[in-house]
Amino acid sequence: MTRAAGEGRAAEEAGPAWGAPPGCTGDDPLSLLRGGGRSRPTVDRDAAWGLREWVEDELAGWPGDGAAPVAVGWWALPLGSAVPWSGSAVTSSGRAAADGAGPERGRRGAGAERPADRVLDGLVRILFRQWVTCGRVQDPLADALAGLRAGGDPAGLAATVAGLPTARRRALAAELARHVGRLSRTWPTVDPGWVPRTGERWTVPVAGGRAVLLGHPDLVLGWPARERASVGLVAVTAGPVGSAPWRRAWFAALVETLRSGAPPFQVSVFSTGDGTIDTRAVAAHDLVAVAGAVIGTIRSAADGPPRASDAAGVEGRRAGDGPSRRDLPRRPAVPVRRPRPEPAVPSGDGSVTTMRAHCAALRPEERAWRRGGGLPPTVAS
Amino acid sequence: MSAPLSTELDRPSALAAVLGGAPPSAVTTAGVAAARAELGRSLPNGRPAGGSGAVLRLDRRRFAALRRGPAGLDGIDLPFRCSPARCRRAIGLDALDRCLRNRATSPAIAVAEVLADAEARLVGPGTGHGVPWWAPWWHRQPLGGRAVVQAEAVVWATQVYTGIDWRRAGRRAVVVTRDQRVRVAGAPWCRLEGRADVRVEAESGGAALVVVGSGPAPADWSLDLGFPALVSHLAGGRSAVSLVVGWWPDSGQVRQVRVDDATLVAMAGATAAAASTWWHASVPPEVFGA
Numbered sequence: 001m002t003r004a005a006g007e008g009r010a011a012e013e014a015g016p017a018w019g020a021p022p023g024c025t026g027d028d029p030l031s032l033l034r035g036g037g038r039s040r041p042t043v044d045r046d047a048a049w050g051l052r053e054w055v056e057d058e059l060a061g062w063p064g065d066g067a068a069p070v071a072v073g074w075w076a077l078p079l080g081s082a083v084p085w086s087g088s089a090v091t092s093s094g095r096a097a098a099d100g101a102g103p104e105r106g107r108r109g110a111g112a113e114r115p116a117d118r119v120l121d122g123l124v125r126i127l128f129r130q131w132v133t134c135g136r137v138q139d140p141l142a143d144a145l146a147g148l149r150a151g152g153d154p155a156g157l158a159a160t161v162a163g164l165p166t167a168r169r170r171a172l173a174a175e176l177a178r179h180v181g182r183l184s185r186t187w188p189t190v191d192p193g194w195v196p197r198t199g200e201r202w203t204v205p206v207a208g209g210r211a212v213l214l215g216h217p218d219l220v221l222g223w224p225a226r227e228r229a230s231v232g233l234v235a236v237t238a239g240p241v242g243s244a245p246w247r248r249a250w251f252a253a254l255v256e257t258l259r260s261g262a263p264p265f266q267v268s269v270f271s272t273g274d275g276t277i278d279t280r281a282v283a284a285h286d287l288v289a290v291a292g293a294v295i296g297t298i299r300s301a302a303d304g305p306p307r308a309s310d311a312a313g314v315e316g317r318r319a320g321d322g323p324s325r326r327d328l329p330r331r332p333a334v335p336v337r338r339p340r341p342e343p344a345v346p347s348g349d350g351s352v353t354t355m356r357a358h359c360a361a362l363r364p365e366e367r368a369w370r371r372g373g374g375l376p377p378t379v380a381s
Numbered sequence: 382m383s384a385p386l387s388t389e390l391d392r393p394s395a396l397a398a399v400l401g402g403a404p405p406s407a408v409t410t411a412g413v414a415a416a417r418a419e420l421g422r423s424l425p426n427g428r429p430a431g432g433s434g435a436v437l438r439l440d441r442r443r444f445a446a447l448r449r450g451p452a453g454l455d456g457i458d459l460p461f462r463c464s465p466a467r468c469r470r471a472i473g474l475d476a477l478d479r480c481l482r483n484r485a486t487s488p489a490i491a492v493a494e495v496l497a498d499a500e501a502r503l504v505g506p507g508t509g510h511g512v513p514w515w516a517p518w519w520h521r522q523p524l525g526g527r528a529v530v531q532a533e534a535v536v537w538a539t540q541v542y543t544g545i546d547w548r549r550a551g552r553r554a555v556v557v558t559r560d561q562r563v564r565v566a567g568a569p570w571c572r573l574e575g576r577a578d579v580r581v582e583a584e585s586g587g588a589a590l591v592v593v594g595s596g597p598a599p600a601d602w603s604l605d606l607g608f609p610a611l612v613s614h615l616a617g618g619r620s621a622v623s624l625v626v627g628w629w630p631d632s633g634q635v636r637q638v639r640v641d642d643a644t645l646v647a648m649a650g651a652t653a654a655a656a657s658t659w660w661h662a663s664v665p666p667e668v669f670g671a
Binding site for chain 2: 043045049072126129130132133136137140142143144145146147148149150151152192193195196197198199200201202203204205209212224225226227258259260261262343
């Protein structure tokens with residue numbers, strides 16, 4: 001089924017259509033990708049811009065790296081049990097049960113997961129891109145290597161595979177074929193009207209350009225938000241749904257919010273290891289927690305954020321994407337600060353309110369000034 | 382030079398409001414003449430003495446490189462190599478054109494149609510006619526490589542198509558598929574090539590150019606945006622460009638440059654300075670008595 005652009009947007013904006021499409025049950029993958037029948041939240045632009053202002057304010061005194069902007073990616077999110085990126089809320093339980101994993105899989109602690117093989121994860125992610133775009137895979141390993149080489153292979157995965165002994169290479173090809181088989185059986189066909197795009201690389205400068213946040217979701221669905229949140233993000237992993245893909249997904253959610261001024265309505269993780277999709281609705285306090293963790297990580301580093309030593313897979317860049325973390329000097333590991341609570345802002349009557357409430361209460365001219373649109377209201381008046 | 386987008390509106394509507402609200406042209410004939418005069422005065426006359434007769438095709442990329450001075454000379458004349466990042470705009474523009482003309486229902490479908498059309502021209506009967514420049518390279522790629530090209534083009538086309546409310550953008554939005562080229566009088570070694578992605582005719586009679594960038598906006602974004610406006614005015618012809626909107630979807634940044642006489646003259650000076658860097662580097666040392 002295809003829809004014209006205007007019709008597609010109208011359908012996406014319509015209230016009752018937010019639920020599952022006809023024929024989808026609550027745990028159907030397509031229904032999960034659409035939000036599982038939940039009502040999508042109204043976009044709070046003031047909160048989104050307030051989040052941006054908070055990040056800028058907190059990093060205003062951070063000196064940066066000197067010459068080049070510092071690249072900050074999902075690896076800046078610390079591990080922990082009390083943060084949204086360490087667990088999931090909704091699982092495609094029916095499909096998971098059929099694969100023998102069960103809904104408990106999504107509730108595993110971070111320590112119970114097996115870290116996905118870096119090479120396998122990168123190959124699976126590029127094959128996922130091919131599957132969503134073209135709908136076919138011929139020879140999984142050959143296709144993945146061709147895709148990596150065409151894109152410049154900034155992570156050096158193709159060279160790593162080429163250096164493997166023949167037996168390990170064959171085993172990798174067989175493992176990859178199993179993942180692609182699971183992908184083809186479990187990943188739903190997405191309507192082109194959902195405008196799916198794979199492998200977007202977001203680069204949002206913060207702190208006056210001294211740092212650049214790199215968001216790299218594997219799949220983005222939905223039109224840009226108007227009244228209601230309409231964008232869903234998906235991260236793909238070859239291993240079980242653990243902390244790494246969730247951190248990628250939540251970090252991308254933060255970058256999308258800062259980039260577009262509207263948060264996504266949910267983040268999802270799709271595992272080709274067991275063919276399940278886990279989703280979690282995005283709430284404002286989750287994004288504040290993510291932003292606080294990123295701010296804390298950057299500020300707690302004595303001379304910059306931690307390196308991307310655990311950044312798996314195809315985290316490569318295009319020409320013109322800004323600074324390369326490979327160009328930056330390596331730094332020692334640094335302690336990680338816990339996420340900060342939502343900042344308190346003193347209000348005019350002496351009481352203390354939260355940043356979100358404070359931004360919502362600002363007059364339009366104050367908001368414009370805070371976004372750099374002229375003189376402060378007190379000066380202008 | 383740049384006004385912030387409205388934050389009361391969603392981003393596609395805010396961008397459309399900017400494009401549709403492009404002011405009437407503030408550029409006069411005298412302003413264009415002054416920009417020509419600035420170029421003629423600041424650019425070295427004639428070809429580089431003893432040089433090979435090479436011509437500088439000053440496009441956006443070379444302009445950005447040469448703005449860094451002699452340090453930017455490295456690599457500007459490297460042979461062109463196809464890549465997904467370089468093909469995606471060309472394929473994406475064609476797909477965007479199909480979407481805006483309602484010939485395709487979504488960017489993903491439009492890109493698939495563009496690729497199928499290119500393949501048919503390449504290998505079908507009557508081969509070779511109207512084959513896009515990227516098609517032979519793309520066709521030689523294995524399936525995995527083709528998929529990356531297609532995915533990159535889908536991303537580009539989707540970002541641009543969904544990022545602007547085209548119904549509100551203005552009287553007419555046209556995808557710009559050809560660069561504008563202008564020769565500079567008195568400097569036969571220099572040719573200016575202006576590139577924009579979309580041109581929108583506003584209700585006011587002015588026109589807005591949309592320049593889509595990748596990554597974050599550069600620090601000297603105003604020069605990046607003023608360059609296609611300068612070339613457009615030097616080329617003459619269609620309704621005058623009064624606004625250039627730079628849009629970097631990867632970072633969400635939007636910048637605007639209002640075009641007037643002073644902007645054109647300033648851009649002519651910056652362009653001449655960048656081109657002169659190349660000219661002086663092309664002069665053999667013995668000309669300076671070295």
